[in-house]
Amino acid sequence: MxxxxxxxxLERGIIAGLIIGFIxxxxxxxxxxxRITIISEALSHITLTGIAAGVFxxxxxxxxxxxxxxxxGLIFSLAGSLLVEKLRQIYKHFQELAIPIILSSGVGLGxxxxxxxxxxxxxxxxxxxxxxxxxxxxxxxxxxxTGIVALIILLAFYKELLSISFDQEFAKTSGMKVxxxxxxxxxxxxxVISMSMKVVGILLVGAMVTLPVAASxxxxxxxxxVVVLGILFGQMxxxxxxxxxxxxxxxxxxxxxVTGVVILILSAGLKRFRKGLA
Amino acid sequence: xxxVFFQYDFLTYALYTGIMVGFLAPVLGVFLVVRRLSLIADALSHITLSGIAFSxxxxRHYTMFAGLNPVYMGSVFAVGGALxxxxxxxVYTYYKELAIPIILSAGIGIGxxxxxxxxxxxxxxxxxxxxxxxxxxxxxxxxxxxxxxxxxxxxxxxxxxxFYLSFDEEQAVVSGIPRRFLHFLFIVMVALVIAASMRIVGILLVSSLMTLPVAAAxxxxxxxxxMFIYSVIFGQFSVITGLVSAFHLNLAxxxxxxxxxxxxxxxxxxxxxxxx
Numbered sequence: 001m002x003x004x005x006x007x008x009x010l011e012r013g014i015i016a017g018l019i020i021g022f023i024x025x026x027x028x029x030x031x032x033x034x035r036i037t038i039i040s041e042a043l044s045h046i047t048l049t050g051i052a053a054g055v056f057x058x059x060x061x062x063x064x065x066x067x068x069x070x071x072x073g074l075i076f077s078l079a080g081s082l083l084v085e086k087l088r089q090i091y092k093h094f095q096e097l098a099i100p101i102i103l104s105s106g107v108g109l110g111x112x113x114x115x116x117x118x119x120x121x122x123x124x125x126x127x128x129x130x131x132x133x134x135x136x137x138x139x140x141x142x143x144x145x146t147g148i149v150a151l152i153i154l155l156a157f158y159k160e161l162l163s164i165s166f167d168q169e170f171a172k173t174s175g176m177k178v179x180x181x182x183x184x185x186x187x188x189x190x191x192v193i194s195m196s197m198k199v200v201g202i203l204l205v206g207a208m209v210t211l212p213v214a215a216s217x218x219x220x221x222x223x224x225x226v227v228v229l230g231i232l233f234g235q236m237x238x239x240x241x242x243x244x245x246x247x248x249x250x251x252x253x254x255x256x257x258v259t260g261v262v263i264l265i266l267s268a269g270l271k272r273f274r275k276g277l278a
Numbered sequence: 279x280x281x282v283f284f285q286y287d288f289l290t291y292a293l294y295t296g297i298m299v300g301f302l303a304p305v306l307g308v309f310l311v312v313r314r315l316s317l318i319a320d321a322l323s324h325i326t327l328s329g330i331a332f333s334x335x336x337x338r339h340y341t342m343f344a345g346l347n348p349v350y351m352g353s354v355f356a357v358g359g360a361l362x363x364x365x366x367x368x369v370y371t372y373y374k375e376l377a378i379p380i381i382l383s384a385g386i387g388i389g390x391x392x393x394x395x396x397x398x399x400x401x402x403x404x405x406x407x408x409x410x411x412x413x414x415x416x417x418x419x420x421x422x423x424x425x426x427x428x429x430x431x432x433x434x435x436x437x438x439x440x441f442y443l444s445f446d447e448e449q450a451v452v453s454g455i456p457r458r459f460l461h462f463l464f465i466v467m468v469a470l471v472i473a474a475s476m477r478i479v480g481i482l483l484v485s486s487l488m489t490l491p492v493a494a495a496x497x498x499x500x501x502x503x504x505m506f507i508y509s510v511i512f513g514q515f516s517v518i519t520g521l522v523s524a525f526h527l528n529l530a531x532x533x534x535x536x537x538x539x540x541x542x543x544x545x546x547x548x549x550x551x552x553x554x
Contacts, residue, residue, distance in 0.1 A: 032373065035373065036378050038375065038378060040315060040379070045482075070496030096314055097311065097493050100317060100490075101487070101489070101490065101493060101540075103539070104483060104489065104490060104536050105396075107482045107532075107533075108483060109533065109537060110535045111408040111480070112530065112533035112534060112537060113481075114530070115528065115533065117531065121400065121404055125403075128407075132354075145360070201390075203324075203386045204386055204390070206383050207384070207386070208362075210376070210383060211380065217345055250391050251393070251394040251399075253390060254386075254387050254391040254393075255391060257384065257388075257390070258384075258388060258391055261384045268369060
């Protein structure tokens with residue numbers, strides 16, 4: 001415990017970043033094969049509402065003053081993930097409408113709550129675009145805690161998740177409880193998004209989930225390779241992003257994403273080069 | 279309530295711009311939703327942010343760009359983003375849906391880097407993100423008016439072709455409709471409308487004004503024409519009430535407009551469910 005308290009603000013940020021850079025691509029690989037990477041965008045925007053609600057409540061009621069807005073963010077993204085499933089059932093023929101509806105109502109409500117709670121713009125920009133220097137010890141605890149829970153869910157249901165991701169019909173007929181696994185999957189997405197938010201920023205969490213696996217799928221030959229390369233790229237984007245953002249004095253979240261984009265472009269180029277050789 | 283909007287020039291501009299936007303966005307939204315491209319609006323609006331940030335950055339270093347309305351650069355980036363999406367769809371042949379999240383997140387990420395290079399983390403940025411009642415200037419009004427006229431003319435001219443393409447792409451191509459050209463034209467229109475709506479609704483919420491009224495209209499309408507009519511009615515209602523309430527309650531108009539749309543949608547879903 002004492003060791004944890006001795007960490008400088010930068011070390012806390014980097015540790016948080018490395019945890020996120022590990023778990024985000026891991027989840028991203030599953031989202032990719034299920035073809036629902038966009039869900040991370042919708043849920044991250046819902047998390048914005050949760051954070052705004054948390055900040056607003058902490059200003060207006062004494063009871064809520066102690067609670068870290070990250071927790072309200074987590075609750076909202078969890079509710080959002082269940083709502084997406086529900087909306088998919090309502091718009092059967094236009095299932096892809098569920099995501100824009102959740103996404104926009106999330107930001108809309110968030111915008112109202114933000115203008116109601118006032119507060120400094122800088123605080124909000126930290127939530128929106130991420131900041132590595134504002135990671136407190138409590139935040140680090142939250143990130144590590146949710147990270148561990150997410151990892152446990154992933155390991156416990158790895159086989160089931162994999163089978164559902166590739167062939168839901170088959171999973172169903174072979175006696176898997178698909179709805180229950182899907183519930184855990186939603187829980188997993190919500191956890192990962194709310195944990196990443198502090199460092200990468202709400203608007204950029206989706207990038208951390210998508211970009212590393214989008215790069216790794218260019219080069220990988222199996223699902224395992226997608227995961228391993230994805231994690232590797234995720235860590236590279238994190239470390240590169242943090243390094244450059246610190247030295248160029250640029251917002252961390254932005255620089256992490258730009259590093260991720262560069263990795264994506266490089267891997268697409270490498271694939272072409274390989275094809276040229278073959 | 280609304281009379282105050284005619285007392286001050288900047289509020290009048292905001293109201294008129296709002297009415298134009300409340301017409302354009304749902305109309306294009308109908309095509310977007312029917313063509314199952316509703317997510318493209320999100321991606322393009324996010325890349326518009328990078329354009330605006332780039333324009334702000336240029337404006338700080340070159341006086342030539344300082345006077346330029348950032349909306350121009352925003353629409354240039356949006357069109358570029360649309361082309362990139364098409365390109366990415368050919369790179370990821372098996373995972374075509376990846377193109378949108380990639381562009382969306384890259385757009386915001388690059389935007390954020392430009393903004394921090396331009397030291398732009400201030401009130402202005404907040405207005406760009408969530409919209410503002412008071413930020414509409416005369417030059418914006420003229421620009422948006424121009425966009426409205428151009429897009430309306432294009433829609434009238436190419437209505438039949440777009441309609442055909444939306445419902446039966448194969449047949450349309452066989453009967454000699456230039457799909458690539460029309461698709462490009464359509465995306466450019468979407469980019470223009472996003473740039474136009476941004477001042478009032480905000481970048482993060484533009485796409486909702488395109489999809490939410492249509493999502494509600496879809497459950498009520500019995501034909502394509504009715505879908506247009508319902509969407510425009512919902513769009514206008516949400517923009518006007520949203521603007522007025524945002525002004526009086528001192529909230530971000532993007533938020534109120536979108537939430538009114540969400541309530542309309544909920545009401546419609548409940549209503550049609552009973553009927554069914």
